Amino acid sequence: MSDLKIDYLIGVYQYFNPFPEEERGSAYYLLYLLDQRGVLEKEDAKNLFKENNPDYDLKSKWIGPFESLDNINQFAFLLCEKLDAQKISLLSVPEYNGLLEQTLHASDFHRDLLEKGNIIENIDKKDKSFFQKLFR
C-alpha cells in the first residue's frame, strides 16, 4: 500500500454492460479513482474488492460489478477506511458529463469533481481528527 497520505478520493462510476457478448447484464462499475494528487492506481481498491469477490479478475480494467448503488457506496466507504482518506466524492458518469459540459476551465472542473459529487465521509478519521485537535 502507498505510504503517501490521502486526503480525499474521487470515484467515477457507471451503470452499464461492458461485456454484452457474454450476456452478463448491466451493473455498476467503478471506472476511475483519483486522490488529491491525481489518478490513483486501482491496485488497493481491486484487492479490497477481491476480498469479498474471490472470482474477480485483478487484471480487469474496472472495479465491479456492484449490484446496486448501496453496494458501491458501501465499497466506497470501506475504501476510504482502507486508504485512510477523510472522504470520497462519488460521481456517476452522467453527473461527470454534466459537470464537464457546463464548465469552461480545467481548474473549475478539478474543484467541482470533489465538491459536487456524493460525499461519503470517513467518520472514524473525522473523529480522530477532532480528538487530535482536543489533546494537542
Place this chain on the structure above:
Amino acid sequence: MLVVSLTTPVPRDIDSVFPGENWFFYWKTAASLWRIKLQEFPGMRIIVPLNWSFHSETGDSFDFDEHRPETNLLKLVEIATEVGKKVVFFLPVTPAPFLPNGGLPHFLARGLALNKEGMAYGLIDTDDNLIKIYSFFDPRVFEGFNRFVKSLGKYFLDNGINSDIWGLSCGFFENGSYKSFLEDSSNVYEQAFSRFLVTKKGKDQVLSPLEEKQYAFEFNKSMHELYATNARESIGPSFEGVLDVAFLGTSTEKFLKRLYGTLSTRDYSEEIYEALAKDIIPSSVMVPSRSKKGVLLRELNDLVANSYLPARLENTSYDQVGGASFAPLCFFKVYEKIDGLSSMFQNWDHIHLWDFLRFRFGWNYKIISSEKLKLQNDKISLNDNIHFFHGHDVDREMFSFIIRTFLNAGKIILNRSGLSEDLNKKLETFFLENNLTVEKVNFLTSIQNVILGDGRLIIFDGEELMSKEKASHDEFWNKIIETFALVHVPIENAEGIDYYWRTRGAQSNELNFEEIRRLSLYNPTSYRKKLKMNLMKNFVVYKVIDEMNVSVHTAPNEVEIELDPEGSVVLDFGVFS
C-alpha cells in the same frame, strides 16, 4: 523624437499560435501579424489546420474574408509563399481535439460525444480551457460539414489556391490502442446506428451481441469514409488523402492526469513510439509548452517534426530503405485484422510478444492493419522483415499474402490458433504439392519449421503456449528469433531509456559501409543511466552527434554511454558484411 519603450512583457505565443510540429493556428493571431510570425518561424513548411467554426457565420454562409481578415486563406497562402514557406492544409474529417467544440460551429454543438464507457471526451487546450467533443453522428452536423467543404472547395478553386490539403482523422492512444474521436456511444449515435441497422438486418431479425458489434464497426467505418469522401469530392485534385493523427495525452485517463498536473514526459513519449510503430502521425499540439521541453522536445523534433511528418506529407514511402534519408529500422511486421471483433480473440499480449519485442528491439517493429495490407499489397516491401500473423486474423487474402511472401524468400511466423480448418488444410496441401519438408519440434509448444530457399515459415500453437508462464514465453521468443540471426546490436541496461533505430543506405563517400544505422537515445528519467553495447564485428561507430548531457566512450568492440537525466545523443553506426 519621442521614444516609446514597451514595459509590459510580450507573452510568447509559441503555444497558442505555433502549438507544435510546424502547425499554425491562423485564427489565434491578427492577420496583420501573419507576415512577421511566418517570417520568424524557422521551418520551411507550415501546417494550417482549417477551423470550420471560425469560418461559419450562419449555417449557410461562410466567411473567407468577407468580414474578418483572419479568415482570408488566400492572403495566408500568398504571405507564406512570399516569405519562402510552403503551406499544407489539414482539414479535420472527425472531431478535432484542438478546436472549441471539437471544431463544430456552436449552433451544431448539441449532443456530447461519449466514449465506450459513456464518459464525455474531455480535453484541455494549451490555455487550460476545457474542450468538449460533440457527436458527428448528428445528421445536421453531416449536412453542415458538407456545406462547409463545398464552400471551401469553391473558394480554393475560384482563388487558384493549389496548396496540398490532407484530411485529418483525429484520435488518441488508450492502453496501446488507437481510438478515433469519431467514436461515440451517445443517444445521437444510437439513433443513427438504429437507422443503419434497419437497412442491414431483416425486419424481425434479432442480432447477437457479436453481430451487433461487427455492424457497429462497419457503421463507424462507413461514417468516417462518408466525411472523408465528401471532403475529397469537394476539394478536388488538391486533396491528397487522409492522415491518421494521434494527439498525445488526450485519452480520458491522460485528461484526468493532466487535470491534476501529473502527466509525465514518459506518458507523452510512449505514445510517440506507439504511433510511429502503427504509422500514425503523433502530434503534440495539445501538450502544454511547460511539458514540451528537454528530452520530450528533442524526441518530437528528431523523430516527428524533422523526419517522420515531412516524409508522410511528401508521400514518400517512409519504409523504403536505401534512400538518402533515414527510415525507421523495422525488423518485424505484425499484421492485425481490424474489424471490431478480432482483437477479442487474437491477442499477442497473452504470449507476451510485445514485451519481448520492446525489451530486445525497442520500438523497431510495425503493426500493419489488414486494411493497409489490402491497399498496399503490391507495395509492401519484404526487405528482411519477419512477418507475424495470428491465425484468427488470417482470411483468404491474408493467406495468399503469406504464401506469396514465403515463396519470395520472406520470413513468416504464424500462430496457428484460430486458423480456420479450411486454411489449415490449404497449408498442408501447399506443403505436399511443393514437396516441402516440415520439421516438427516441441519446445514449450508444437512448432513446425518449413524452409524454401531463403524463405522460412514457422508455425506454432499459440493456445498451448498461452498456458505457460511469462518466463517461458520470453524463452520461446528468444529461441525463435535467435534462429533468424538478425544483424542487430542490443543495448544493455536500457530500462527507462527511450531509443529508436533508423537506417539508410550508405552514400558514395561511405564506401566502406553497406548501411548506416542511426540510434537516437533519450533519458527521460531523473537518474543517470549507463548503457553498454557490445558491437558485432560488422558494426562500427561512425558518428556521434547531438550530444546533450552525455558522455560516450568507444572501444573497438563496445560502446559505453552515460546519459545524465534529460540527456540524449545520436550515434551513427556503419554496417558492413
